[in-house]
Amino acid sequence: MSMLTNIESSVMLTAQAIDKHRYKTRGALVNASTAALPTVVIGAGPVGLAAAAHLTARGLTPLVLEAGTSAGAAVREWGHVRLFSTWAELVDPAAEKLLAPTGWVKPDGAAYPTGGDWAKLYLQPLADALGDTVRYDATVTGVSRLGRDRIVDADRDTQPFTVHVTHADGREERLLAAAVIDASGTWSTPSPIGADGLPALGERAAADRVSYRIPDLNDPAVKARYAGKRTAVIGSGASAFTALATLARLAKDTEDTHSVWVLRRGISGSTFGGGSADQLPARGALGLAAKAAVDDGHATAVTGFRTTALERDGERIVLVAEDGRRLDAVDEVIVLTGLRPDLSFLAELRLDLDERLQAPTGLAPLIDPNQHSCGTVYPHGASELSHPEQDLYLAGMKSYGRAPTFLAMTGYEQVRSIAAALAGDREAADRVELTLPETGVCGGAGLFDDPQADEATRAEDGGGCCAAPATVQIGSGDPASSTGGC
Template identity: 50%
Template sequence: MTSHRPTVAVIGAGPVGLAAAAHLLEHDLEPLVLEAGESIGAAVRAWGHIRLFSPWQYTLDDAGLRLLRGTGWLQPSPEALPTGHELVDRYLEPLAAVPALRERVRTGHHVTAVNPDAEGFALQVERADAGRTVVRAGAVLDTSGTWALPSGLGIFGEPVSGEQQAEDHGLLLGPLPDVRGADRERFAGRRTVVVGAGHSAVNTLLALADLQREEPATQVIWAVRRASPEKTYGGGDRDELPARGALGARLRELVDAGRIELITSAQTEQVLAEQSSGVGVVLSDGRVIRADVLIRETGFRPDLGLLDGLALDTDPALEAPSALAPLIDPTRHSCGSVPAHGASVLAQPEEGLFIAGMKSYGRAPTFLLATGYEQVRSIAAHLAGEDASPRQLNLPETGVCGGDPTPAPPEKSGLGSGASGSGASGASALPLTAETTSCCS
């Protein structure tokens, strides 16, 4: 693998990371994709049982498609809705196997730190087969997503007292468990409380309701921080992604029918974990929610720790690049209202460093894969010294416009097409949740 240009390191082999590599190749640049997981799209695999609400037409990148042409690859039906597993099996793995990318994508390479170097950047990489190594690059695109760092149950995303103990006892599960598959026995015939108000919470609640039909003793409780669940119910038939609109409509029906018990204004202050009697969620007003198991669907946040050695300019609340934060503030924007943006918005003070994909949205939940694809197209053009002006996207509106009059810390429901990751972080395409990371996107 040789090139007259410096290497561009791409952290994460999810949808956006692989799209970045494809665009860099088209500009005669030399990508090197470093994926922490042992397989392509490791973060997507973590929620592979979830079906995206974005059809294939919004899930494939143009540069990726150009690489796949002529390889015998069969393009999926544009209107079909893939699961996370199908996204990996039918698109990400074939893309990573294209000859032009095969030797430029390395799995099992966990980037733990990025530091300035005389030639650009030095990336500290942990490898199971070779210990710690250093990779040098002239530029870095961090598309490692957010999947690896779920937010805590506290109102600002911090862990609350007893949360870790409950997790250690197996009484608290992370986002998007496989309710009707591998994790079925943990929920069948038991009482489960789901905390969260994003699309990942919705998917989990709907799966629990389906399990309840098969196992009538199953009880489902939904706890949300807001005084009303209306924002979670979404835009219904006003949503330009029908599958996304249908999620909220179905959830509303289940709540109205009493099959899901709704608890509002539920701000968690403490978790009581007793293996013999289950778990108790103590709310700020003194109420206690008792259950056999607790599912935390309170969103994700970016792991900025690997960039600690570099100059960063990020918004303190959203943890997104400062120039991008006002454009994606979830109190003011839906997915379709976010303007196209690229290299100039995503660049960091450290020349040659860009945060892209789901990770660029920080704690905001409205990421779509199409947005990430445009981000990396612009960055690749910028690095090649060409026109990097962002191209306006025709993104599907949610049907929910305007903001919450009392903004709270963003509750990222999930991925959306977004979860990508080094270390399975992120919405490589995060899943049917906050729109994977729309989870599903």
């Protein structure tokens, strides 16, 4: 019998059949038939597929549900962007073992792939190796306990999970699962422009002029959209750095192309990340490229600007700050203010989430962007990711909630530990098997957005200039606005 047939026969078990068989394990009543059910993994991205590989290695049956039409669907949407991690840091060990018998050739570990490379050369082959355990065009719309909403206590832990799925053809399906690993990421829910976390006034109405993605200038239509235009780039992390560098390259070839870099905080010695000191050199280079864009006059930085409204000026957009300042009109707006988790389809489950980051409470202190960069996040696993709902885990980017300090290596370590925990190997689940590179360009909200905190940082590091709030110029070359070099 094929693995797919086993899964299909398992998920078709009725509630009556499940209630007939129970036994004790790990100190709790669990349905005997639940042991035959798959572990549902939501999302066929890097972490979801790694979870499936680790589950397979443990003798457990994964069932990966992917809303897209192929593996790494979200990664493919930013396929033109080059990662700041090398191939050596982007291939999960269990996945590599699973791929080895297929004749897969591991890419050069020292090379930096694009998102498209990652999907084509690793994620899709991995999904293919997993075979029928990966299902596409399957959007998870809800997860609960069979016959139990979030209010009901009675026999809750004895019931399997019920996973509601909608397929591309509109067909609805209910699957049963022994455990659920939600690795669906945060790509589908970018944060809005408003500094209060809500859409700025007029943001929705200006949707034709607002993008939440790094532009792909290999696409002629996208290139035409920004060439010769004035574009506001809102954000202070790696994505904003990449957008600024991308538009700076366009500016070198196309007259009148200019970026306005809008920051909620001021500019300090840490604004541009780890630079040459970063243990991930390509990550440090992102910040240096953004600085060069400003130094060379291709971008103007506006600091201490918390956007509250977008107003139309004919076909152009005027950004308005909370303090009443108005920027000169721009043609386009690129919003790169972070991502956030979609928790809507988990509403009937009992989650223990940090009230600020929307990350598991056991994990939140370890990833708080007010205290940590990517490299100072402690390795963590099933214990930190657990919830009151037994055998439910958020993994990968989704587990970080609104924190931007995630690395693929961290996600691989998470699912290694989760798979061990689900297999009953607590020693392996608690063991740390990861060392992260230090420093980096990870930033975030909270203290990172506090202009006064940035002033303190400048005093401590002895560098930087140009007090916030102000429109500043680092270097020279912008005829529109210059307050002197730093």
